[in-house]
Amino acid sequence: MTMLNQDPEQRARDKIDALLAQSGWKVQNRKELKFDAGLGIAVRYYPTNIGTTTDYVLFVDRKPVGIIEAKREEEGHRLTMHEEQAEAYALAQLKYVNNAPLKYVYESTGEITRFTDVNSPKPRSHQIFSFQRPETFKEWLSVSKNLQARLHDIPVLDEKGLRECQIKAIKNLEKLFKGNYPRALIQMATGSGKTYTAVTFIYRLLKFAKAKRVLFLVDTRNLGKQAEQEFMAYTPNDDNRKFTELYNVQRLKSSYVSKDAQVCISTIQRLYSILKGEELDDSAEETNPNEVWQPTAPMPVVYNEKVPLEFFDFIVIDECHRSIYNLWRQVLEYFDAFLIGLTATPDMRTFGFFNENIVSEYSHEQAVADLVNVPYQFG
Secondary structure (H helix, E strand, O other), rough: OOOHHHOHHHHHHHHHHHHHHHHEEEEEEHHHHHHHHEEEEEOOOOEOOOOOOOOOEEOOOOEEEEEEEOHHHHHHHHHHHHHHHHHHHHOOOEEOOOOOOEEEEEEEEOOOOEEEEOOOOOOOOEEEEEOOOOOHHHHHOOOOOOOOHHHHHHOOEEEEEEEEHHHHHHHHHHHHHHOOOOEEEEEEOOOOOOHHHHHHHHHHHHHOOOOEOOOOOOOEEEHHHHHHHHHHHHHOOOOOHHHHOOOOEEEOOOOHHHHHHHEEEEEEHHHHHHHHOOOOHHOOOOOOHHHOOOOOOOOOOOOOOOOOOOOOOOEEEEOOOOOOHHHHHHHHOOOOOOOEEOOOOOHHHHHOOOEEEEEEEEOOOHHHOOOOOOOOOOO
């Protein structure tokens, strides 16, 4: 229990301890260190060989892998100013172990946490919901390249069967991925093949970048069914098998999320209920939730150990102009994943959410001119 007379630094550490514990870490002091307590041990006040003491060192399988620089809550708005200090600790030689530079660097107040994977070709500090689990680090460390590096292994696109607007969208999107940009927007007219475009780049992410899981997010059950049909019908150019013969696709119908599915299709309503630990009335998936009254101060999502923040590598948001605001935004910001929006009708808020990283602008007028769509009929 947090004592009222604690100083700000200790209050921050108490909150960090709680976040670490819920993410599967055993938190210990250096003098009481017991490696057999679990896979992941977060050690407070671990010393370096240059006479300094870290706030936390993260050990997985008895090996140091990461560092946490703890700061009082008042420092939250300027955590980025402490990245250099945290990275210096990550480069330091720790006492009693013969360690290489640590790959995973955090700065945290317990309320705000930032994370950098320094092993990436273009390391990017970014805010995250909580800490990654020890099992995740063990998995990451078992491969020679991390995801951001593997994105550079994606080959040149085979353009057979794709429209020009789809080719442009996929090429620009993959260029953005390789630059480690976290958000991208695909604007394509209704009927021009947005979902087919998405299935194509998802296939490439799974096959060539070895992405672990992709979430395809919709806002009604019918859109989820339509997306599932697109995945079932898709045959890639380099394989004569269907997508669903190559990869497991799960459309969520309950709170169960399969770890064995490479693609998960869900309504944002259902995922929100999962992250809140509540059951969802099936009728809630029938209509676009933005047409229904929403509370002005919704209950926040909470950490879910079965669906941790690193569960999905990529999230594709269909009809994103309807799904990135109000309480639904919490779902997107819970996960530490690349976000790709699909829409025919973005507005200024949509552009802002995706940091104006627009990889495709293909309007209805262009689609009509290209004979992809027919003109609107009035009267």
